[in-house]
Amino acid sequence: MYDDLIAIAFECGAMNVAIINAKDIVFSEEVRVLCEKNYCGKYNTNWMCPPALGELEELEKRVLEYKRGLVIQTVSRLEDSFDVDGMDRARIEHFELMNNIRNALKEKYAYIDLLLLGAGACPICIKCAYIDDEPCRFPDRAMPSIEGYGIDVMSLTQACNIPYNNGVDTVSYIGMILFTTEETP
Ligand code: SF4
DSSP: OHHHHHHHHHHTTOSEEEEEEGGGOOBOHHHHHHHHHTTTSOTTSOTTSTTTTOOHHHHHHHHTTSSEEEEEEEEEEOSSTTOHHHHHHHHHHHHHHHHHHHHHHHHHOTTOOEEEEBSSSOOSSSSOGGGGTOOOSOTTTOOOBTTTTTBOHHHHHHHHTOOSOOOTTEEEEEEEEEEOOSOOO
């Protein structure tokens, strides 16, 4: 089954894919502190980011309700290292790929419970409903931020033997689909 999940992710366009045991995922308070510093400009503006996501402890507990994670990396080419539009486009493409993988998994393994974590803030709405204190407009498609969950993405890539960076003038994004199954890798 794991080979099949990995094959589905590659078929959808992922560059690198791996399976990790949920208990090996590293959570870090420092990652959450970086969210609070708001380098991405999305802190406190999105239902799928802190502080709306909740406390680190409860998010870790939620992740550990799942047994394994399918770690998914996309790599996109940029015009140069200042190509912010290219980075934004690549993040949307990563979000769409994660959704395509989710749909493909659900079609084949409808019984599996999944939790998707994407790269950065949920990008569906131009202005997240959080800002107007309204409920999320698309709760079935909204995707929490993997960083917002306090997951140390660099450690995750190391544990999965996936490169964190993929060369000059590229941008790499990491997402994860947590799932529960009795099979062991
Ligand atoms: S779907 Fe829209 S309202 Fe919901 S979290 Fe994403 S951006 Fe916000």
